[in-house]
Amino acid sequence: MTVPTPHINAKEGDFHKTVLMPGDPLRAKYIAENFLSEAAEVTNVRGMLGYSGKYKGKNISVMGSGMGIPSISIYSHELYSFYGVENIIRIGSCGGYSEDVNVNDVIIAQGACTNSNFMSQFHLEGTFAPIADFELLLNTFNKAKELGIDAKVGNVLSSDNFYAQGSEGWKKWKDLGVLAVEMETAGLYAEAASLNKKALGIFTVSDHFIYTDTILSSKERETKLNDMITLALETFAE
Template identity: 55%
Template sequence: MATPHNAAKKGEIAQTVLMPGDPLRARFIAETYLTDVTCYNTVRNMLGFTGLYRGKRVSVQGSGMGIPSIGIYSYELFEFYDVRSIIRIGTAGGLGKNVGLRDLVAGMGACTNSNFAAQYRLPGTFAPIASWRLLKKADEAAKALGVPLKVGNLLSSDTFYSDDPEHEKWIQMGVLAVEMEAAGLYCNAAHAGREALCLCSISDVPATGESLSAQERQESFHDMMKVALELAD
């Protein structure tokens, strides 16, 4: 059952899908962490793969950048391919005063400056939140693996280059990190009655200008993957 953006046939995608923004990172994950891998999608080069991790079937597919892009791909996975859980895995900018480079953050909720939720015509403001089951499993997996995990609110921003880059008001409200996709993913999961979680590795701290090198990002990415892969059902 193909869609305009996904060539997969029914049954080719696992119930759990990991979604990095970069499709080339999806290929790297499949080749590095999974066995018996097959590629199910190359449409628009948004690569998707299914394989096995410790005997459990798991898929990994790129989401692209921003809420509009992950909104399309996660919607199709939930609504047309019966995917149960999507775990976004990516980098984020650290905002919280106790959040530093290499930290792993799980988004319990996702604040946003996006208008994505307006489509639901709700009589108020919707609060996009993660699946408690996935969040609990991530916390347990991180503890078992000895990987420190910080849990709290994310900011899903529609702008990467902003005319108003100040984040002090979000920091005051306890937001830990800024990224660009979680709120849209959480909205789609809620609408479909499915599960989602965003795991982010802190690659830079906007307030100080600190950032990781490519090699350092790879090392912190490995810790994030160890936790994310344990969430596969």
């Protein structure tokens, strides 16, 4: 396969080495318009927008991933395999599980559990544990401390289910120390591992399974996601 790929219509060289990847393509547009200079749209297949530009004079790209492991696996695979991308940083919201995290907190995903069957493609005689690249994780954690952001580091769950039909299985994940739930990171980490690339997930807790009386409003979500976006840009723009 050559570029453009079936799902990305960018030209060769349009993407920088590091891509920030929110789930929502409109969030990618928001980042490009509000944080980047010299931002240019480089892909728009199926409305999945991607941009390249500069942050404080340094190169960075941003592109939506859609929702769920199947979606992010397609875009990350094509970016890694055909566009020379080395690092993908998932940035998004998550639902808190642990008493140790609160709404508004930033979580850096050291590892990503999953209830998905995605790993079966590797035909392993066991269970693969999808983890972040340590250098990306360490750099982000240190930058968070520098910026005064109290980031929590730990395990998240990448769930195939957003609506779990009344299940309280989340409590079992919580009991194993899982901090929060989202829907993509395990697939991203597996793609990165299989292609010898690097990946990291950074999240803002937007709601909580225990502290259910605290949910971010749309305005609050925008402000707090801005903190996470700034952390990612300050760490990874090159």
